[in-house]
Amino acid sequence: MSQQQDIIIGIDAGTSVIKAVAFDLAGCQLESASVLNHYLTGADGSACQSLGRTWDxxxxxxxxxxxxxxxLARRTAAVAVTAQGDGTWLVGQGNTPVSNAWLWLDARAAPTVQDLAAGELNRARFEATGTGLNTCQQGTQMAHMDRYAPHLLDQAEVALHxxxxxxxxxxxxxxxxxxxxxxxxxNFRTRDYDDLVIEALGLTHRRHLLPPVVDGSQVTHSLTADAAAQTGLLAGTPVSLGYVDMVMTALGAGVHTGDAGAACSTVGSTGVHMLAKxxxxxxxxxxxxxxxxxxPVPGIVTQVQTNMAATLNIDWALRLAADLMSATGRxxxxxxxxxxxxGWLSQSKPGQILYHPYISEAGExxxxxxANARAGFVGLTAHHRFADLLRGVVEGLGMAARDCYAAMGDAPTELRLTGGAARSAALRGVLAASVKAPVRVSQRDEAGAAGCAMMAAVAIGAYDTMDDCIAEWVTxxxxxxxxxxxxLSAIYDRNYPAYVATRQAMVPVWDTLAGDPRAPWVQATDPHDEHTDMTLDATLASQRS
Incomplete structure (x- = not known):
């Protein structure tokens, strides 16, 4: 690293936007650029994205x-990359895509998830990974492909994220x-593959598709000449492979600063709730x-619970209001x-309505x-108006956050917030009262890009340890x-048991409304191959993460 190399670039490829952010070596954000991301959804529960277009x-x-x-090119000391997690990005001969990626939003693996969850090895798998099965994950998606579209895996040489x-x-x-x-x-203890976990997923015969594991806070690889020509950077620039975007965002926003009991919630389109321990x-x-x-700190992990939808629930309520208002002629x-x-929240009284924020079509x-979970209101009366409904939706996000932290066994002593919704004073108040902990908002604009850039900063020796980097970049x-x-906390204490009891009682109702879970998702072939998707106007399917 020369004296002129004073910039680290963090790339954060989210579901909706791909961002490239320049930081100086002390963590100050200099500039950013972004390109809208695109994916396609289908009535079969699919959510797919073109690998080629994503790189472009x-x-x-x-x-x-x-x-x-x-x-920028001569000043760049290193590049780091993080991106949307889960999903399955299959690559075949010559590093060419096998098909479009199955995203974390893809719901087709739902019946396979049910089968695997009932398997005799599932608890042992959970004890190793610390992670419950869901349709988002690469493991369950590959297991589903292996059953119903094995040709995809047969053509692949490696399964990537x-x-x-x-x-x-x-x-x-x-x-x-x-x-x-x-x-x-x-296994989260060894940070490496586990044969029992792979067996529990029924994928032992596909183990060759799993790539080597690289820690980007310790190892970098060089930017290739082809990539340099496409990006405008210099060949040979060190590149760091970041961790998944959830923990990169949390790292940049303060999930681990040495304070016991501190937690971090990212309240964006999805809700991500984390405790470092x-x-x-x-x-x-x-x-x-x-x-x-x-x-990327020795011996430290994040325990995580994630809501499939957070501010997407607020978006739904506002879209409903906008549709009704538009019907009047404007x-x-x-x-x-x-x-x-x-203003709407100030016009309503807290704790009147329970709302379960399961608005995602992929369930919770x-x-x-x-996968069948759906949103709903409980407690409506004739005197309730839109402001009351909106407050119920916002309070539902607070209840969902509390529900998530309760499942992790520890109530936060302090909650660090990031995501667009953290700018709302009313929402911050609801979250603080729901989890009964003070909240602090990270002033970091691009926490995900910063998190992976921090890994590169440690990898190239700008900092001796990640803790040293956190002290300057985060705290x-x-x-x-x-x-x-x-x-407000007293009101939410009263309502929370009813929130949990109601969502538990709704399970048979959700199942009835869903009908046959296998009908739409069990596919003999992949309906979203690379050629089909590239002929469509993908901009129509661009959505928020």
Missing amino acids: DCAAALRGLGEKVDG CKDWLYLCLTGQRATDPSECSFTFG PSDQVHLNAEGTGYVIAL EVQYSELVQHIE RGPFVN PLLGAPEAPDAD
Whole structure:
């Protein structure tokens, strides 16, 4: 690293946007560039994305960053990459895609998840991975492919995740990281593959598809000449393979700063709730749900519960209001109504309505797994109006966060928040009162990109340890604590048992409404092959993560 190399680039390839962000070596964000991401959904529960287009968009984001930062190529000390987690990105001969990727949103593996969860090895698999089965995961998706579309796996030479695919495009190296390796196919204590886990998934005969494990805080590979030509960077630039985006975002937002009991919630389109703890202190719940995901810190993991949908529930409510308003003759976009959220919440009384925020068509994955779970209100009366419904939706996010932390065995002593919704004072108040802990908002704009850039900073020797990097990149950006309102906490204490009891009682209702779970998802072939998707206008299917 020369004196002129004063920039680290973090790439965060989310479900909706691919971002390239430039940081100086002290963690100050300099510039960013982004390109909209695109994927396709189908009535069969599929959610697929073109590998080729994803790389092209990533390269375009890097070129866009180069247009904003003078001398970016010569000044770049390292590049790091993270991306949306789970999903299955199959690559075959010559590093060409076998088909479009199955994303974490893909629901086709639902019947296979049910079968595997009932298997005699499932608890042992959970004890090793710390992770419950759901339709998002590469392991369950590959098991489903093996049953119903084996030709996809037959054509593949390696099964990657999104960031792994981009790393392959950047460096020519087939690899995955310790986080996605261990929560899908391995053991969080060893951060490596586990033969029993692979057997429990019925994939022992497919083990050759699993790539080597590389820790990007210790090892880098060089940017290839082809990748340099496409991105505008210099061949030979060190590239770090980050961990999965969930923990990169949490790392950048403050999940691990040395404070016992501190937690981090990312309240975006999905809700991600995390506690950092030593690996020997993990609480594995009886239900077998959640994730345990390694941090790039020796001996430290994150225990995780994830809501399939968080602010997507608020989006639904605002879209409903916008549709009704537009019917009067003036077209209204739901985004115009965001500024009115605080006002609507101030017009309503807390704790009147229970709302279960399972608005995703893929159901729920935290703190329970049920692909049939659906959203719903409980407690409506004739005097309730839209403001009351919206408050119920927001309070449902608070109840869901509390539900998730309860499943991890430890109530947070402090909650660090990131994600767009953290800008809402009313939502922060609901979350603080729900989990009964003060909240602090990270001022870090691009926490995911920062998290993986921190790994590169340690890998190239800019910092001796990750803890040293955290002390400069993360801790100073945490805002002042905002204490929970005691009266509001008392209301939520009263309602929380009813929230849990109601969602438990709804299971047979959800199952009845869902009908035959196998009918739409069991496919003899993959309906989203590379050629079919590339002929469609994918921009119509662009959605938020």
